[in-house]
Amino acid sequence: MTGEAQVVTAAVLVIGDEILSGRTQDGNSHYIAKYLADIGIDLREIRVVPDVEEEIVAAVNALRARYRYVFTTGGIGPTHDDITADAIARAFGVGIEEDPRAIAMLLERIRPDQLNEARRRMARIPLGAELIENTISKAPGFMIDNVIVMAGVPMIMQCMLDAIAPTLATGEHVLVEAIEADSVPEGRYAKQLAALAEAYPQVSMGSYPHFSSQGVRNQIVLRSREAAPLAAAKEAVLGMVAQLRSDSAPG
Amino acid sequence: MTGEAQVVTAAVLVIGDEILSGRTQDGNSHYIAKYLADIGIDLREIRVVPDVEEEIVAAVNALRARYRYVFTTGGIGPTHDDITADAIARAFGVGIEEDPRAIAMLLERIRPDQLNEARRRMARIPLGAELIENTISKAPGFMIDNVIVMAGVPMIMQCMLDAIAPTLATGEHVLVEAIEADSVPEGRYAKQLAALAEAYPQVSMGSYPHFSSQGVRNQIVLRSREAAPLAAAKEAVLGMVAQLRSDSAPG
Numbered sequence: 397m398t399g400e401a402q403v404v405t406a407a408v409l410v411i412g413d414e415i416l417s418g419r420t421q422d423g424n425s426h427y428i429a430k431y432l433a434d435i436g437i438d439l440r441e442i443r444v445v446p447d448v449e450e451e452i453v454a455a456v457n458a459l460r461a462r463y464r465y466v467f468t469t470g471g472i473g474p475t476h477d478d479i480t481a482d483a484i485a486r487a488f489g490v491g492i493e494e495d496p497r498a499i500a501m502l503l504e505r506i507r508p509d510q511l512n513e514a515r516r517r518m519a520r521i522p523l524g525a526e527l528i529e530n531t532i533s534k535a536p537g538f539m540i541d542n543v544i545v546m547a548g549v550p551m552i553m554q555c556m557l558d559a560i561a562p563t564l565a566t567g568e569h570v571l572v573e574a575i576e577a578d579s580v581p582e583g584r585y586a587k588q589l590a591a592l593a594e595a596y597p598q599v600s601m602g603s604y605p606h607f608s609s610q611g612v613r614n615q616i617v618l619r620s621r622e623a624a625p626l627a628a629a630k631e632a633v634l635g636m637v638a639q640l641r642s643d644s645a646p647g
Numbered sequence: 648m649t650g651e652a653q654v655v656t657a658a659v660l661v662i663g664d665e666i667l668s669g670r671t672q673d674g675n676s677h678y679i680a681k682y683l684a685d686i687g688i689d690l691r692e693i694r695v696v697p698d699v700e701e702e703i704v705a706a707v708n709a710l711r712a713r714y715r716y717v718f719t720t721g722g723i724g725p726t727h728d729d730i731t732a733d734a735i736a737r738a739f740g741v742g743i744e745e746d747p748r749a750i751a752m753l754l755e756r757i758r759p760d761q762l763n764e765a766r767r768r769m770a771r772i773p774l775g776a777e778l779i780e781n782t783i784s785k786a787p788g789f790m791i792d793n794v795i796v797m798a799g800v801p802m803i804m805q806c807m808l809d810a811i812a813p814t815l816a817t818g819e820h821v822l823v824e825a826i827e828a829d830s831v832p833e834g835r836y837a838k839q840l841a842a843l844a845e846a847y848p849q850v851s852m853g854s855y856p857h858f859s860s861q862g863v864r865n866q867i868v869l870r871s872r873e874a875a876p877l878a879a880a881k882e883a884v885l886g887m888v889a890q891l892r893s894d895s896a897p898g
Contacts, residue, residue, distance in 0.1 A: 410693075413851070413853055413870075414853060414855055414868065415677075415680070415693070416680060416690045416691065416692070416693065417680065417684055417690070417821070417823075417870070418677060418680030418681030418682075418683070418684045418690070419823075419825075419868065420855070421674070421677040422677070423672070425673075425695075426666075426669060426672040426673070429666070429667060429668065429669030430669030431669075432669070433668055433669045439667045439668070439669070440667065440697060441667070441694065441695065441696055441697075441702075442661075442666070442667065442693075442694065442695035443692065443693065443694050443695075444676075444692065444693035444694075445692055446691060446692075447853070451692075473833055473837075473854070473856065474833050474834045474837040475833055475836075475837045475840055475841070475853075475854040476837065476840060476841035476844050476852070477844075477852065477853045477854060506834070510834075512834065512835075512838065513838055514833075514834050514835075514836075514837030514838045514841075515834040515837075517837070518834075532858070533858075549856055549857070549858050550858075551858045552858065570668070572668075572670075574670075582724055582725050582726055582765075583725045583757070583761075583763065583765050583766040583769075584763075584765075585726075585765075586725040586726045586727065586765030586766075586768070587763070587764055587765045589726055589727060590726070590727035590765075593727050593728075600664070601727070601728065602664055602665060602698070602726075602728045603724070603726040603728060604665055604671070605724065605800055606800070607783070607784075607800050607801075607802045607803065617665065617670065619664075619668070
């Protein structure tokens, strides 16, 4: 489908005070970003919000209206600060109840006499949601309409993503080419690169400097859903970089 | 000012396709989160948006209306995909022009005959903005009204943050106590912790499980702007954890 690539979009919503306070570094959104790129889903936005119901509701409703899928992480454990399931139910205007399917999953790991009130909280699921299996600690995630609700603990989030991914719609993959411009300064190739970006409108071109103690290294990244223009743009960019290198070669 | 703590809020807006595509892991927002906590600014939201002008404009306008400060990272280099300055000007409805102060800064590092069109782009600053010094590569950031526009390269972003931070309003610091609950399962203390959270409304309590190959370790984090209730809550939580540990001790 040249020029008519099917695009499936997504957003990630990270829920958790501990990320905003700087206590914990969120690695889940990066993991999900790579994962979605690999399966052909375009991640378009990431948001991090605190453990505050109104904030979660507002973000879920803004994102689910705009993107094909919304992936949330965090806030589905047994403690009082785990309010994601309730917030999702409120965002959809549906009830939330203890789900017998979720209780059955919890009982695979927890003895019946230890299934106390707090642990039963993890089986409270918005009405109409499908459960997402958690092979590690058993407390399930869930999917309601286009919103996929996962744990914040990375190992568990990852296993939930593996469980739900095969059921999702995916689009054509974005093809990527990365070209090392090494020490050729961005400021020397910026104008030519802009001209190439105009010449190859099907290819998105980005330039990324990396500063380190060894100096600056630049990378030019080309992205497209179409192989032929991508290959042509790559040749053109490689030619530009080679020319600039030889221009600056001594003697 | 007991019970009337001065709160200064902020949001971080990360601008960059490379984060959303999963090619680069954003470490800037975590760095800024810790930095702001240290100086007494409450980070309330993080967003990551692509290099698309309308997306940047919409996010800047949503966030600047809502929080005292907005910190942006990324998109202020010399290449065609660096569109943050233009997007900020559009968000504020002001013009954007080459700024002689910024040109002077660039000339500290770039020879006049090498200050080409692309590099001059880095001196285009929205009208009314104050510049933020960049001691590393000289191309400045800027602050316009409550929006602080910084580079995406971590070393440069960090030096800009150091430059602007002393000029910002700050609130009372949030005091933090972290209590190791070790292997006491969350599901065993969740109900008591919820009761303590109600008993100490000035203290926000979070429970954070960490799963590893060694098993689960839980940490309870208490946060407050008031020292006395925080100390009392800490004692109460420590007592709860000790009691639960002895309840589960063998024999």
